[in-house]
Amino acid sequence: MKHRRALRYGLSILALIVLAPAAVLVALRMPAFGDQLPAYGAIVNAHVPYMRQATNVVTAIIFDVRGADTLGEEFIFVAAITGLAVLLRGGRGEDASRKPIRTDGRRLPARSEAVALLVRWMLPATIAFSIYVMAHGQLTPGGGFQAGAMLASALLLLFLGDGYRSWRQVTPPIVMQMLEALGAIGCVGVGLLPMAFGTGFLENVLPQGEPKSLTGGGLIPLFNVAVGMAITGGFVNALVEFLEETRQPEEGES
Structure with a gap:
């Protein structure tokens, strides 16, 4: 164990020595706040708003100008959640109980009615705001990932207010896994849709809509929703795996 810890420390120090000079150089060479935009930024600012009727240029870059990069990042996220599930689930198997773990000398706190009431007010409001942020990603700061x-x-609030059993009933893992998978498939599907019309991958083929409206952005809103589904399912799946570590093991589990 001590040998492994020393090895980890050694690798961390080596990585710091290799990467620190590059990080310092990047920080020193960053343009000052308020400097003139580089040519790439100026071109994007000049053309994207009227080409896609998207007032949030950042989202237009992520889901249109550099949409292929975002697609790759999405599957990196899916792979990370898969790795997390394989790592944590391997020790306990596929089955899951809804009994909180009991440890000698540790008292389980009683359910707080005040916290439960607060959560029941906050949960629908936070869900509604999340949907708002997703739907308006091409117009205002936000988007599918946020x-x-x-x-x-927001779904985790239910765990804080009503406990693990209620939270698991609302967020069954199989549903969250399907949501993540459908979101990832949807990202690819949005990219392949234009190819059915003889154009390039992720090239817009939908009407641009009206400026500053939900109908603007072409393919951007669809890509946005697909990413939102994948991110929601992925994060909830990660929370399931972490919170499963707090439950009482079933018979035969370690």
Whole structure:
């Protein structure tokens, strides 16, 4: 054990020595706040708003101009959640109980009615705001990733207010896994849709809609929703795996 710890420390120090100079150089060479935009940024700012009727240029870059990069990042996220599930689930198997773990000398706190009431007010409001952020990603700051993280966090409120059993009933893992998978498939499907019309991958083929409206953005809103589904399902699946470590093991489990 001590040998492994020393090895981890050694690798961490080596990585720090190798990467620290590059990080310092990047920080020193960053343009000052308020400097003139580089040519790439100026071109995007000049053309994207009227080409896609998207007032949030950042989202237009992520889901349109550099949409292929975002697709790759999405599958990195899916692979990370899969690795987490394989790592944690391997020790306990596929079955899951809904009994909280009991440890000698540790008292389980009683359910707080005040916290439960607060959660029941906050949960629907947070879910509604998450959907708002997802739907308006091409118009205002936000988008599928931010909305998905918010939605998963909103569902976690149920665990804080009503406990693990209620939370698991609302977020069954099989449903969350299907949501993540459908979101990832949807990201690819949005990219392949234009190819059915003889154009390039992720090239817009939908009407641009009206400026500053939910109908604007072409393919951007569809890509946005697919990412939101994948992120929501992925984060909830991660929370399931972590919170499963707090439950009482079933007979035959370690």
